[in-house]
Amino acid sequence: MSLGVKSWAGSRVLVGGSPWKVSTLAPTVQGLVLRLRAAGAAGIPLHTGRDRAAVRVLLDRGFAERAPGSVASESAAGVDIVVPVLNDPERLRELLATLPTGRVVVVDDGSTDAAATEEVATAVGARVVRHAVNRGPAAARNTGLQQTTAPFVAFIDADCLADPSWPTGLLRHFDDPTVAAAAPRIKPDDSGSSLLERYETTRSSLDMGGQPELVRPGARLGFVPSAALVVRRSAIQPGGFDEDLRLGEDVDLIWRLAEAGWLIRYDPSVTVRHRTRSRLRSWLRRKMEYGTSAPLLEQRHAGQLAPARPTIWSIATVTLTLAGHPLIGAAVQAVPFSILALKFRRLPDGTVLAARVAALGLVADIVSVGQGLRREWWPLGAVVILGSAWSSRARVGAAMMLTPLALEWVKERPAVNPISYAALRLVDDAAYGTGVLAASLQHREWRTLTPRPL
Numbered sequence: 001m002s003l004g005v006k007s008w009a010g011s012r013v014l015v016g017g018s019p020w021k022v023s024t025l026a027p028t029v030q031g032l033v034l035r036l037r038a039a040g041a042a043g044i045p046l047h048t049g050r051d052r053a054a055v056r057v058l059l060d061r062g063f064a065e066r067a068p069g070s071v072a073s074e075s076a077a078g079v080d081i082v083v084p085v086l087n088d089p090e091r092l093r094e095l096l097a098t099l100p101t102g103r104v105v106v107v108d109d110g111s112t113d114a115a116a117t118e119e120v121a122t123a124v125g126a127r128v129v130r131h132a133v134n135r136g137p138a139a140a141r142n143t144g145l146q147q148t149t150a151p152f153v154a155f156i157d158a159d160c161l162a163d164p165s166w167p168t169g170l171l172r173h174f175d176d177p178t179v180a181a182a183a184p185r186i187k188p189d190d191s192g193s194s195l196l197e198r199y200e201t202t203r204s205s206l207d208m209g210g211q212p213e214l215v216r217p218g219a220r221l222g223f224v225p226s227a228a229l230v231v232r233r234s235a236i237q238p239g240g241f242d243e244d245l246r247l248g249e250d251v252d253l254i255w256r257l258a259e260a261g262w263l264i265r266y267d268p269s270v271t272v273r274h275r276t277r278s279r280l281r282s283w284l285r286r287k288m289e290y291g292t293s294a295p296l297l298e299q300r301h302a303g304q305l306a307p308a309r310p311t312i313w314s315i316a317t318v319t320l321t322l323a324g325h326p327l328i329g330a331a332v333q334a335v336p337f338s339i340l341a342l343k344f345r346r347l348p349d350g351t352v353l354a355a356r357v358a359a360l361g362l363v364a365d366i367v368s369v370g371q372g373l374r375r376e377w378w379p380l381g382a383v384v385i386l387g388s389a390w391s392s393r394a395r396v397g398a399a400m401m402l403t404p405l406a407l408e409w410v411k412e413r414p415a416v417n418p419i420s421y422a423a424l425r426l427v428d429d430a431a432y433g434t435g436v437l438a439a440s441l442q443h444r445e446w447r448t449l450t451p452r453p454l
Contacts, residue, residue, distance in 0.1 A: 005063050007033070008353050013344075015357070018062025018219035022357055024347075029054045036064065059176065062214035065265065078152055079167050079230065082144030083126070084109055084137055085158040089116040091275065096124045098162040107144045110134030138241035138249040141226065145240050150233070157227040161189065161273040169270040170230045180235035180262035181254065183224035184270035185210065195416065196283060199424045200276040202414035205290060208266055215264040217255050217304050224264065226250035228272040235262055242300075248293025255301050284431045291375075291435020295445035306452035307372040307436075311336070314365035315453060322393045333362060369451075370400035374426060375433035376449050382430075 005016035011033045014023050025033060032054050035044050046052045058064035081104045085092050089111075096104065104126040108117045110133045121128045129147050131140065141155050152174060154167035170182040186206040188197075206225045213221040226241070226249065235257060241249045254264055277283040298305040310318075313336045320329035337358040344350030373381035381401055387394035405422045414421055440448045 007037075008347070008349075011037070013347060013353065014063050015353075016063065018214035018216055018221070020220065021061070022353075023061070023063070033058075059214075060178075060263070062216075062219065065212050065214070078150055078171065079103070079154050080105065080148035080150040080152075081154045081156065081167065082107060082141060082148065083156055083158055084140035084144065085111065085117060086134060086140075087111045087113070088158050089113070089120045092117065092158045093120045093123075095156070095158055095160055095162065096121065096126060099156075099166075100168075101125055103148075103150065105129060105144045105147050107131070107140040107147075109136070109140040136243065136246045136249075137226075138245055139243045141249075142240040142243060145233070145237070148233075152230055153233055154230045155226055155228070156272065157274075159275045160186070160228055161275075162228075163271050163273070165270045166228065166272055167230050167270075170265075170267055173265045173267065174230075174232060176263065178261075178263045179232065179265055180257045181224075181229055181231045182265045182267055183208070183215070183229050184272050185266075185268035186225060186228055186272050186274050188276045189273045194278055195420060196280060196424070197276055197278050198415045199421065200283075202412045202416070202421075203425065203428065204274065204276065205287070206274050208268070210268050212268060213266040215254060215266050216258040217301065221266055222304075223251040223254045224266055226253065227274060245293065245296060247289055248297045251293070251297055252300055255297075255304065259301075284427070287428060287431035288435035288438075291432040291437075292439040294436045294448045295439045295443040298445055298448050299443070302447070303452060305448045306450065307376040307448070308365075308368040308451040309454050310365035310369060310451065311361065311454045314362050317362065318366065318369070322396055333358065336361065366400055367404050370397075370402075370404060371429070372451065373397065373401050374429035376436050378430040378433040 005014055007014055011030050012025055014025065014033070015021075017023070028050065032051055036055075036058075046055060055064065081099055083092070083095065083099075083104065084107045086109045092106070096106075102125060104121075104124075106117065106121040106126050106128045108114055108128060108130040110131045111117050114130055118128045118130075127147070129143055131143065137157075144155070145153055152167075152171065154170075156162060156166070166184060170184060173179050173182040185208060186204070188200045188204045188207065206227055208221055208224060213219070215221050215224050217223075229250070236253065239256075240253075242252050243249075245252055257264060277286060294305050313332060316332045317329040320326070320332060337354055340354035340357050341351050344353050347353065373384060381397075384394050384397040385401065388398040402422065405425050406418065408425075409418045409421050416424070436448055440446065
């Protein structure tokens, strides 16, 4: 079973999955889940069509993942590696030294010193394909895809360093014919010692965390970066990456695959290291650039880029509380609890489960609004924080923004003091939000700034 999935009532109910949900299981499936939990990574043989069908549903809903198994039969011959690069021969040299030899294609995306790139690549036996002008990372990856023939293609950026398990450690996921892509954990290279580098060790935009996930829109993990990604060739051809997107092309690819019915797996047991930006100006610029992709992605995938998706019950509860009517707000929150309690009435401790699910939903909605105040709505969030010195309502809003940051620090214990961590986190979010705001105004795309109540 997947990490993060909780069972209730003797595994009659599963809480979690991708996206998060509460599912009541039939008795036959309940027994299968208990056997899967007991077996752990070793797994169990599936002798009947009913068991195979049940496991297929568990996999598709993110309640289960493929159990780790032997990869001894997997060979690098089944994977071609594509490395897009632009003006970075020294980092390219360091990356290529960490990759398996053979079947590596370097795509020079218009570097000013093409000879230096070619010299570095050919020294280790890599093949070089060159773009006469810079066309962007999506086009570079598509060119590499066209120049390779293996059934699986591994993309890795030149500012990364591969660990020995890359990329073959991810091939086991493709035993499932519905899996189109698998991604490793991209961890920051922790060789730096500056405040910014220490912060990035905990909060890198490319690090998706230590929990395996089924990746899809609306789930806890909605996308994985293409800085390191293995794909099934048949799943992404024709088309490949959208070359009209200079940023966000990885999000677009993952969402298109998910919309087409494919599964995408995130496996943090396989790691790739990424060199972080140590200068504040370049770090801020990159964060803003990430945000500028939001409007174009929203135009391609309507409704996926809303900054918050609170339920009407949560909106009413928070609004009434801020208006000075906390008891009425609590009474409103009793409505979703009552609905859930009715749904779970036949389960042991169903009332307790209903209370927990209702509370988790309210907390998740509050956190999402606080994140919006730090990111897309950061100018309003700045007013809230400044106004908290004399307004009790502003203090509630500031708590919504800052409490998650404090809990992050307590959980992660980064090598950064809590004040510096919170300050950098606010700057991080505001830089991304600035990119969203600027691009939304440019493209007149307001859905990226508008909450979408459920």
